[in-house]
Amino acid sequence: MKYAGLLVMPAGFFLTLAAILLFPAPTTRAAFVACGIAVEGMGLAVAIRGHMAPKRGRHGHSLGREVEGGEFH
């Protein structure tokens, strides 16, 4: 799944390139550039999800404040 996400991202980039070449009108061009970025964002989301560690339990808060014995070790 992570590779699928990473392959989708260049597709978004080429959509962006196509937008600036094919659409001289500012509104249409901006809309298609935004679509290209959205595709890249979806690819990134899929790639991130593909790299997630498998979870069995629920993850709770894990930042520094909850460590025993102080904030910095």
Place this chain on the structure above:
Amino acid sequence: MVTSSTPPVADLSFAIALPLLLLAPLAIAGLALINAGLGRSRSAAQSVLGSLVLVSVAVLVFALVGATFADGASGSGHVFHLSGIPWNWAGTGPIALSGLSSSPMRAQLTLLFEFLALSLAVLIPWGSGADRWRLTAGAASAAVLAALFFPLVSHWTWGGGWLAQLGLNFSLGSGFLDVGGAATIHLLGGFSALVVVWIAGPRRGKFPKEGLSTAMPGHNAIYILFGCLIALVGWMPLNMAGALLWLGASPSALPGTAINTLLSAAAALAATFTVTRIRFGKPDASLCANGWLAGLVTSSACASLVTPLEAIFTGLVAGVAMPLLVEFLELAVSIDDPSGAVSVHAAGGLWGLLAAGIFAPQQGQFVAQLIGVSALLGFFLPLIYLLFALLNRVIPFRVEPDGERIGMDLHELGGGAYPEFVVHRDDSYR
């Protein structure tokens, strides 16, 4: 007859840019200090030595190979034509910096800026791979960044490449603007950090199969916070030099750039301080430091383009978003990023670049910024992943489990950073 001669504005700008650039290494020192502080005590020496090694490898490779592709001073480049429009995608500079001493002052200064920017960029993933990324693998990654990725991004944005020419060729504002290196340094470095975190994986015990994910806070708050102050001293001149070199700003605009840099960092710190205080009951020192850094990163994109109020706004947004993103990446998507580089540098740089487009007065500037971001995200991130994954086959990124257990200092260097200190037992191994 004696005539008073006033130096041309360009000469004056270049004369100012040199001392500014000589201060910029303090940003590198600050980042190295922050990386070391955010890692564990048993990997501190490896972290700082690694910073020196990575910078050394990167500048050498860039001097020998990368500078050729990054070159923008010669005014030429590798160009192909599509729909009658020139697409300048790589520089054609001299190999191994030949003829540097006889090149114009501007060319030498832009090269110095690029060396410093590259040094900052390679330290960003180094912080994310703390406590498990091998030094040799880090150095090899820095070499790849210096030889290929950084030169291309640098040429596209600063060297007259196709992103810089978006204004000329497509009437999109002034083309993609990256005055202080938000894309070239921080977005590139942040994406590299994300790839390193993916490939190296989380530290042992970080995400146990059951229960809470384990907190592994930085080992020295003083390093982290003092690193932030040092970084500020280097960041302001870097942004000012960027304004002179890449934006053609007049010297009179420089104090405003410095003030906006400071305002952005201060606003981001105030926002992160407030957010962490609300969420955890007390402000979190390491997150506040990262908030300050996120404000600085944001200022890299827009300090020379926005008003002071806009700089405060951009800093506030970065400061609010950063701790929330750190928490989201760690808890929701299992990204173990000890230095928070993805949240600070990638997200901060992204926001700064977009803010520069939002607040720019030129028509089409926001779209130009979007296209620049799209190039980094859609072209470079997958390419970095591909090459780093191949590199990982040759030089494994991750240290052996035993090396991770005893610490990178002992495993890679044979001695610790604090030999006389008692090292506490690590309870995180389960």
